[in-house]
Amino acid sequence: xxxxxLLHPDLIINVGDxxxxxxxxxxxxxxxxxxxxxxxxxxxxxxxxxxxxxxxTSPGLREVWEERYGVRYYxxxxxxxxxLVLDSEDNNAQRTAEIIExxxxxxxxxxxxxxxxxxxxxxxxxxxxxxxNIDTEQSKYFIQTxxxxxxxxxxxxxxxxxxxxxxxxxxxxxxxxxxxxxxxVFNGHAHTYNYEQxxxxxxxxxxxxxxxxxxxxxxxADHVTLVTVTNNGVDIANLKLNGILNKKGEIxxxxxxxxxxxxx
Numbered sequence: 574x575x576x577x578x579l580l581h582p583d584l585i586i587n588v589g590d591x592x593x594x595x596x597x598x599x600x601x602x603x604x605x606x607x608x609x610x611x612x613x614x615x616x617x618x619x620x621x622x623x624x625x626x627x628x629x630t631s632p633g634l635r636e637v638w639e640e641r642y643g644v645r646y647y648x649x650x651x652x653x654x655x656x657l658v659l660d661s662e663d664n665n666a667q668r669t670a671e672i673i674e675x676x677x678x679x680x681x682x683x684x685x686x687x688x689x690x691x692x693x694x695x696x697x698x699x700x701x702x703x704x705x706n707i708d709t710e711q712s713k714y715f716i717q718t719x720x721x722x723x724x725x726x727x728x729x730x731x732x733x734x735x736x737x738x739x740x741x742x743x744x745x746x747x748x749x750x751x752x753x754x755x756x757x758v759f760n761g762h763a764h765t766y767n768y769e770q771x772x773x774x775x776x777x778x779x780x781x782x783x784x785x786x787x788x789x790x791x792x793x794a795d796h797v798t799l800v801t802v803t804n805n806g807v808d809i810a811n812l813k814l815n816g817i818l819n820k821k822g823e824i825x826x827x828x829x830x831x832x833x834x835x836x837x
Contacts, residue, residue, distance in 0.1 A: 575825035588761030589625025589733030625733035629662040661705020661734035705734030712743035728756035765791035794834035
């Protein structure tokens with residue numbers, strides 16, 4: 574937050590996985606969110622939350638989220654730009670329970686044997702690891718929102734997992750509603766940076782953003798993405814945290830001792 578404050582953004586949006594979400598105890602989860610909120614509140618700009626699988630993939634996690642922050646997906650307009658925040662963990666109760674069981678087993682094994690074995694776990698092989706799910710109600714909400722905001726300069730979508738990777742039909746319906754306008758999609762989850770074009774638009778997967786680093790899989794580094802919107806379009810600059818220095822030429826709060834990027 575100290576580094577972000579030096580950049581003076583108008584607003585901040587993440588791409589999910591803000592807490593570990595590794596407990597069934599409501600008290601433990603509240604403590605995790607208290608810790609995150611305490612840091613986020615040091616921002617000079619408003620911070621908007623996107624839910625990831627660590628934040629939403631259990632009834633307990635959803636309950637705590639909804640008590641603290643309300644809806645799991647939403648939109649807003651700022652300076653004639655439309656922001657859509659999606660929930661990619663929109664699974665039914667039975668599938669959610671199955672995912673939780675596999676996830677807990679995978680994390681327990683990785684903590685004992687090392688994260689290198691993560692890809693061997695059942696959890697790493699499920700379709701939900703490739704892409705997220707959007708249900709019909711959520712899709713209808715965003716299609717209506719898009720139809721009600723036809724004259725904005727640009728539209729941004731923020732989602733943790735990438736529903737287009739599994740051609741989720743409800744997400745495709747949202748894409749179809751956006752066909753006649755410029756938009757940009759940001760997602761996370763995989764911990765490595767990726768850029769692709771789809772439907773002639775930019776789809777950008779952010780890198781580590783604070784999580785486990787996997788340099789063997791690609792660009793896996795902690796960074797912020799600075800987005801500027803003008804009447805001429807959108808400019809995007811990725812800034813590595815080890816390159817954002819204060820007036821003393823240092824990373825704030827003793828950050829020179831932190832590993833923001835691992836070598837292969």
